[in-house]
Amino acid sequence: MTTDISPAPPSPAPPPSAEAEEGKEPNLLREILSGSWLVSVLAIVVALLLGGVLIAVSNAEVVEAAKHIFAAPGSFFSTLFSTVGDAYSALFRGAVFDWNARTTERAIRPLTESLVSGTPLILTGLGIALAFRSGLFNIGGQGQVILGATIAGFLGYALDLPPVVHMLIAAIGGIIGGAIWAGIAGVLKARTGANEVIVTIMLNSIAGYLLGYLLKQSWFTHTTSANPQSRVLDDSSQMFLLLPSPFRLHFGFIIAILATIFVWWLLERSTIGFEFKAVGANSHAARTSGISVSKVTILVMIVAGALAGLGGAAQVLGTEFKLTGGISGSIGFDAITVALLGRSKPLGTFLAGLLFGAFKAGGYLMQSQTGTPIDIVLVVQSVIVLLIAAPPLVRSIFRLPTPALKRKEA
Template sequence: MTNGTNPSEAPGTETSVTGQEQPADTSAAGGTLAAGGTPAAGGTPAANSVLRDIMSGSWLVSVLSVVVALALGGVLIAAADPDVQATLGYFFARPGDFFIVAWQTVSEAYMALLRGSIFDWEARSLVRAVRPFTESLVAATPLILAGLGIALGFRSGLFNIGGQGQVVLGAMFAGYFGYALGLPPVIHFLFALVMAAVGGAIWAGIAGVLKARTGANEVIVTIMLNSIAGYLLSYLLTQSWFKATSSANPASRTIFDTAALPPLLPDPFRLHLGFVVAILATLFVWWLLERSTLGFEFRAVGENPDAARTAGISVSRVTILVMIIAGALAGLGGAAQVLGTEGKLTGGVAGTIGFDAITVALLGRSRPLGTFLAGLLFGAFKAGGYLMQSQTGTPIDIVLVVQSIIVLLIAAPPLVRTIFRLPTPAKKVAA
């Protein structure tokens, strides 16, 4: 609008996400909303608009993002190969050699990635052939659980960047109660799972309370809590009552067998009950968001907190509950790592699970099913990357680069549409 007039204040109009005026649609709460969920009265953080822009891409954009990332990863694989570099010395004399060697290098690397994550057709036995798929599921389990927690925050308008700290706290609680208490078999691992969820919920709840009561930025708070959690674990591993070894890489005592998550398949498979927990958690988050009254409040606050407040929803209560539930899910991811895979606490027990979970949630468009499938994909990247490195000499860092490119493209749907000349989807008018 010109002459300094705010379009959202003009009667009978509202601003769409394209910046054009549209006929107004007044909600029961008596408010007209502007683009990106910003109310006409103003005051909604721009973060809600950014989140909605990121999640506005279709499933096709997500798929094409992965395709572009794999293509760019192939360029890096070829560039890092000595044989490909050698053919560049006489490229103009025999360019065919360059393309043949580059194709062989990239195809062998990606075939090794496939063999290490889905099915190893060169294995000598059926067990060894299908084991890579189960390893992908093992690697995907904590990513799915932590990703669901991140996705829940995104759907509710919160940038929960503290998944790493929540995973660490969940791992600490699960590991400690896994070896400090002697309980019956089933009760023990169930209790350890509950305590892991409690640990993650407490850690995320701190950020939720600060956000709700003081308006503290959840991005800054959760990032700081990540650092605190990491240093807290490092400190505990220096204490004699907590650690079991005095080596340069300290570790806690090994959890009791009664606290370990039961295996779903016999040796040598490592797939455990944590994957079933991830499936149940996915179903729970879907039901919570799509079929429950509380989930409706979560989504309403995520769309527009001011309108939700006008409709009688307590935004502060929703903020705290979202962070608590999200932290509990991430804590379960830490428990799956300790109780199902590692068996003890170490300084690197959480790895980069919490940070990778952000990518998983973004790739899954913050939808439960999408997050589940994205977790499987990144679990396959992680499981297959080791074989790719050992068989072809390709640096495993290439996998990390591919993941990073996926994040970049997922966060910029217009960029993907421009690359593939996709039409801009029809914009929905916020009401």
């Protein structure tokens, strides 16, 4: 009698889990948002250092001194540090405090200008950050800002309402415009599985062309001017100033503070905010626990678009006071960087918005007083994006340890 002792055939490998298949994009997003505050600060430092290099190589005096670096190294380094120092000094004076100003009013005005520039960035950045925390790549902030500004601006000069009421109605119109525009992407994502990145990018273009078309219609612009712009908004619809003229700081900054508190409460203290974060962490597990991922997807995009639309409303009602083809500037795209730099946290996004507002406000003085191209500021912002999107790169530059969570996941 013989006994069969041949080894049993190996069991087949288990199929990949749904978490692994569904969580690829959220894992990438979590990787981007995983860096610590130290990584964010170091990213800014590296960007400023690289900006200093570009300031130096674009300055004729530094380039001339570099030709004689071996004969007169002291002269070269003196010129180098003086040029870069003067440029960043002008950037600071144009963004925070101008100690060369003759009056106190002029000395503190740069800070208020930074707050003005940062207001729409904060509001739009909060919307993008909310989507990021929920696992959605909302790249449509630009289109949502345009729609919000378009509707808010139109209501600002087309209606005849009392002050304050007129401003509130126009601002609500901006909120609704942004919410609808982002809601389109949310519905398509939830119902058909359409990629929200592609949809929101396409909606950006549609919004821009839609505004361009409307600005050619006399019924919309309420003006006979040949220029593609609307008439000036009624005074009753404009956001009132928080400080007397010539300061431009307006009520929109208070709205940005309130919006930051609201987003914090929504994410940290509300049930729906818990569902947002649960879907962002693992949509399959959230669905298994009874959360409607489709509902959350739509709601996230609606709230995110509402915040971005409010950013557009603040831009037109508080700063520009009329609709033009460039009403949105680059707010929607800069807000993506703001959300990333702030790690998609409400307070972090608020502070990042103030920083980028300071870059914008200070860049003009840096250019006018030192001749430094304002594009240097854009390069600094772009480098921040690059480093924020790659936390391991920053860690490798400064030889920072890998977080314990990352080692565990690896």
